[in-house]
Amino acid sequence: MVILQFDEEVANLFFELTEEQKEIKQRARDYAEKRISVVQEEDYDKGVFRPEIVKEMGELGFFAGVVPEEYGGNNVGFLGTVLCVEELGRVSASYCMLPTSQTVGPGLTILRHGTEEQKDKYVRGLVSGDIIGCFSSTEPDAGSDVAAMKMVAVEKGDRFILNGTKTWATGGSVADMGLFWVYTDKEKGTRGISCFIVDLKDSPGISTHLIEELGLHCCRASEVAFQDVEISKDCLLGNKGEGYGILMETLGESRLCASTRALGLGHACLDDCINFVKERKQAGQKIGNLQLVEARIAEMYIEHEAARMLIYQVAANKDRGIGDPLDVPTAKYVACEAAVKAAETAMEIFGSFSFPLNMALRRYMNDSRCFPITEGTRNILKLIISRTLLR
Amino acid sequence: MDFSLTEEQVMVRNMAWQFATNSIEPTATGDDNAEHFPQEIIGEMAPLGLLGSIVPQEYGGSGLDYISHAIIIEGIARASLSIALSVFGSHSVVEEMLMTWGSDQQKQRYLPLMCKGELFSCCALNEPGVGTDVGNFGSWAELSQGWWVINGEKVFVVNGGVSTLILAVTKVSKNGGERGLGAFLITRDVAGFSSQDTVTKNGLRACNIANVYFRGCRVPQENLLGSIENGNKIVESLLHGINFSIAASCVGVAQACIDASIKYAEERQAFGRTIGKFDMIQEMIADMTIGTEAARLLTYQVADLKTRKQPFSKQLAMARYLASDVAIRAATDAILVHGAYGFGKDLPLERYFRDVAEAIEDGGSPLIHKLTVARHALGIS
Ligand SMILES: Cc1cc2nc3c(=O)[nH]c(=O)nc-3n(C[C@H](O)[C@H](O)[C@H](O)COP(=O)(O)OP(=O)(O)OC[C@H]3O[C@@H](n4cnc5c(N)ncnc54)[C@H](O)[C@@H]3O)c2cc1C
Numbered sequence: 001m002v003i004l005q006f007d008e009e010v011a012n013l014f015f016e017l018t019e020e021q022k023e024i025k026q027r028a029r030d031y032a033e034k035r036i037s038v039v040q041e042e043d044y045d046k047g048v049f050r051p052e053i054v055k056e057m058g059e060l061g062f063f064a065g066v067v068p069e070e071y072g073g074n075n076v077g078f079l080g081t082v083l084c085v086e087e088l089g090r091v092s093a094s095y096c097m098l099p100t101s102q103t104v105g106p107g108l109t110i111l112r113h114g115t116e117e118q119k120d121k122y123v124r125g126l127v128s129g130d131i132i133g134c135f136s137s138t139e140p141d142a143g144s145d146v147a148a149m150k151m152v153a154v155e156k157g158d159r160f161i162l163n164g165t166k167t168w169a170t171g172g173s174v175a176d177m178g179l180f181w182v183y184t185d186k187e188k189g190t191r192g193i194s195c196f197i198v199d200l201k202d203s204p205g206i207s208t209h210l211i212e213e214l215g216l217h218c219c220r221a222s223e224v225a226f227q228d229v230e231i232s233k234d235c236l237l238g239n240k241g242e243g244y245g246i247l248m249e250t251l252g253e254s255r256l257c258a259s260t261r262a263l264g265l266g267h268a269c270l271d272d273c274i275n276f277v278k279e280r281k282q283a284g285q286k287i288g289n290l291q292l293v294e295a296r297i298a299e300m301y302i303e304h305e306a307a308r309m310l311i312y313q314v315a316a317n318k319d320r321g322i323g324d325p326l327d328v329p330t331a332k333y334v335a336c337e338a339a340v341k342a343a344e345t346a347m348e349i350f351g352s353f354s355f356p357l358n359m360a361l362r363r364y365m366n367d368s369r370c371f372p373i374t375e376g377t378r379n380i381l382k383l384i385i386s387r388t389l390l391r
Numbered sequence: 392m393d394f395s396l397t398e399e400q401v402m403v404r405n406m407a408w409q410f411a412t413n414s415i416e417p418t419a420t421g422d423d424n425a426e427h428f429p430q431e432i433i434g435e436m437a438p439l440g441l442l443g444s445i446v447p448q449e450y451g452g453s454g455l456d457y458i459s460h461a462i463i464i465e466g467i468a469r470a471s472l473s474i475a476l477s478v479f480g481s482h483s484v485v486e487e488m489l490m491t492w493g494s495d496q497q498k499q500r501y502l503p504l505m506c507k508g509e510l511f512s513c514c515a516l517n518e519p520g521v522g523t524d525v526g527n528f529g530s531w532a533e534l535s536q537g538w539w540v541i542n543g544e545k546v547f548v549v550n551g552g553v554s555t556l557i558l559a560v561t562k563v564s565k566n567g568g569e570r571g572l573g574a575f576l577i578t579r580d581v582a583g584f585s586s587q588d589t590v591t592k593n594g595l596r597a598c599n600i601a602n603v604y605f606r607g608c609r610v611p612q613e614n615l616l617g618s619i620e621n622g623n624k625i626v627e628s629l630l631h632g633i634n635f636s637i638a639a640s641c642v643g644v645a646q647a648c649i650d651a652s653i654k655y656a657e658e659r660q661a662f663g664r665t666i667g668k669f670d671m672i673q674e675m676i677a678d679m680t681i682g683t684e685a686a687r688l689l690t691y692q693v694a695d696l697k698t699r700k701q702p703f704s705k706q707l708a709m710a711r712y713l714a715s716d717v718a719i720r721a722a723t724d725a726i727l728v729h730g731a732y733g734f735g736k737d738l739p740l741e742r743y744f745r746d747v748a749e750a751i752e753d754g755g756s757p758l759i760h761k762l763t764v765a766r767h768a769l770g771i772s
């Protein structure tokens with residue numbers, strides 16, 4: 001008989017916030033409430049992203065948690081970063097993507113696998129917000145199944161020639177640079193995938209095309225097409241054929257932030273519902289006194305809190321160098337499902353009082369549908385978890 | 392118990408599906424985008440008998456039973472929940488009210504024109520901040536020199552901005568005292584009537600939904616529907632009519648989600664096979680199918696009871712609750728089956744989702760319907 005062994009270190013739930021972590025959380029809350037909520041209100045229906053927000057967040061240190069001081073880091077770690085993403089996510093599921101598309105994704109990946117030149121060229125800029133980043137493996141016919149990608153990089157002298165189409169790249173049309181995963185040797189399957197750093201603004205042959213989406217209108221995804229795009233050999237990140245491993249590592253961290261984005265949205269639903277049911281009356285009594293409303297609020301809180309504990313635990317453990325293959329997928333699954341449900345509960349509670357839905361409710365409903373798709377679909381997470389358990 | 396459809400019902404189903412596919416589907420996404428109510432499509436529905444499916448033939452209708460009616464609603468909602476709600480969640484509910492409560496004269500006067508689409512109608516019940524809690528209505532009708540004078544405001548009225556006949560329910564006062572509820576047939580051209588369309592809706596964007604205002608509207612006495620004594624019963628049957636159509640519409644959209652998911656699951660490749668070969672995708676499709684079929688059968692059961700003029704309010708609450716729950720689940724899961732493409736606007740899944748999320752609140756929150764089931768079960772009145 002197999003008995004599931006819990007790693008005692010991993011199961012150590014203790015975390016304590018440092019002053020810096022408390023500070024960055026507060027700073028993120030203030031910034032989100034004072035600045036992001038205002039621009040989002042104005043821009044959401046128009047589908048506008050404001051690049052200056054990247055710079056402002058950079059200056060506030062929101063991208064600096066996961067990098068060393070010499071690259072502009074501020075030592076708040078993963079825990080500080082998720083606290084920050086959660087606060088941003090309470091206000092905007094769009095803009096809370098930025099810490100991922102700046103440093104948790106590209107920045108950290110370059111730090112781990114890059115040459116000194118590559119680190120010097122990109123990391124400080126990604127931290128400060130002077131450089132806007134993105135990362136992309138998805139193609140029209142290759143999402144969960146990364147190895148089904150078709151895009152290739154062919155070596156030619158001291159250069160690589162890129163051909164193919166990436167899609168659903170968050171920030172793809174505004175980014176200055178991106179990490180792109182492509183085949184350098186199709187025969188080798190996943191061992192033939194390599195990761196490249198591509199300067200998107202000054203590489204001829206690249207065209208981008210914005211995708212119309214259900215939600216997340218302030219942080220849009222794009223198709224990024226490459227036609228005979230020549231890049232220098234120095235753009236290869238790590239060694240040839242190491243791309244797949246690099247991607248899995250990158251996803252390990254970006255997925256934690258994806259859970260946190262869901263957590264932020266769930267938090268917003270809970271706040272809004274609590275405020276609403278305490279005020280609103282139906283047939284002479286506050287709807288907060290109705291048992292089914294009480295039940296829904298309690299369920300929302302329970303699921304939110306479970307997700308929050310999981311996420312903080314994973315983040316705190318990452319900062320201590322501890323991790324296992326189950327922790328991030330579990331946190332992501334719980335947080336994403338909780339957020340999908342929280343948005344529906346908010347709709348149920350506000351529903352027939354507020355037609356048409358106010359913008360916040362629309363955002364919760366629409367934005368939340370992306371959570372069980374991006375960075376590991378619901379099914380893929382289940383597969384990762386059960387295959388790890390059954391291995 | 393015979394679950395098979397009659398020949399007529401099969402014919403009706405094919406006709407509705409064909410019409411939905413050829414005449415509604417092609418422009419549904421464009422109308423959603425443009426927030427455009429496609430009046431011209433409504434016009435095309437009249438000669439097919441779709442604007443008066445349950446109205447007896449003597450009044451110009453198709454004289455169909457309620458199962459056929461449900462089948463038609465499903466078929467249209469598969470292509471556009473906006474149109475289904477406009478025609479069946481509003482216009483045909485007024486027809487049903489006339490059939491149930493109207494005098495011969497009222498039936499003769501309105502029903503034939505309604506079936507032809509020359510009169511298009513809406514139900515104005517809900518009030519701002521009050522909902523359907525009729526005891527707290529702020530609208531009033533008062534008898535003055537042989538005319539009803541109506542004042543008040545109604546909100547969230549489907550077709551409110553485009554209908555020529557408005558069925559409005561208000562409080563009735565007599566000599567300053569309250570006398571119950573009255574349902575009035577009001578034509579749009581009456582002085583003091585106005586409407587204000589609701590815009591930037593999240594879903595049902597191709598449906599006209601408006602607030603309507605009555606400022607001293609003078610209505611002839613013969614335009615009172617039924618009697619004031621029956622006011623509460625009229626409201627109840629109005630809500631029943633709306634909720635029956637919501638249940639059938641939800642079944643229709645859920646079916647659209649299943650159809651799209653099956654098609655995609657058979658095309659999309661991942662890990663060397665079509666995703667429909669993965670058991671987890673099969674489970675999603677099975678869940679949608681089981682739920683939808685159960686909701687459909689419950690809805691047909693209500694239809695059967697309605698046709699046979701039997702009590703149906705418990706069955707309706709069950710059908711309405713389950714159908715809305717199944718539809719929101721199916722719409723979300725259909726997006727997930729399609730992965731990122733489900734989240735994009737090139738496919739209609741995201742529209743199904745937005746539409747369902749709004750529609751399930753029409754006629755009362757699903758919570759209320761669940762509690763109605765419980766009250767029936769527990770025998771609480
Ligand atoms: C808003 C948004 C932003 C995004 N941003 C980025 C980005 O910045 N960079 C990037 O690279 N990508 C991005 N993506 C793409 C995202 O990572 C993919 O959508 C995701 O990997 C899933 O791939 P897919 O959409 O192709 O779905 P598919 O992989 O085609 O999956 C379709 C369905 O099949 C299921 N499925 C697949 N394989 C299996 C299996 N083996 N067993 C059971 N079920 C299975 C899936 O769960 C899903 O339900 C973004 C997507 C969205 C919606």
Ligand SMILES: Cc1cc2nc3c(=O)[nH]c(=O)nc-3n(C[C@H](O)[C@H](O)[C@H](O)COP(=O)(O)OP(=O)(O)OC[C@H]3O[C@@H](n4cnc5c(N)ncnc54)[C@H](O)[C@@H]3O)c2cc1C
Pocket residue numbers: 282287290291292293348349350351352353355481513514515516517518521522523524545546547548549550595600749750752753754755756758759762
């Ligand atoms: C898309 C749409 C179209 C509509 N079309 C029309 C129309 O054509 N004509 C018209 O007149 N009206 C229309 N309406 C209005 C609709 O009929 C009313 O919104 C609906 O009937 C709800 O009634 P209500 O406000 O009394 O709220 P209810 O749904 O009865 O209750 C409102 C809220 O109170 C809470 N609640 C109440 N009681 C309880 C309880 N016991 N336990 C727990 N929670 C409870 C729930 O949160 C619920 O969401 C439409 C609404 C929508 C959204």
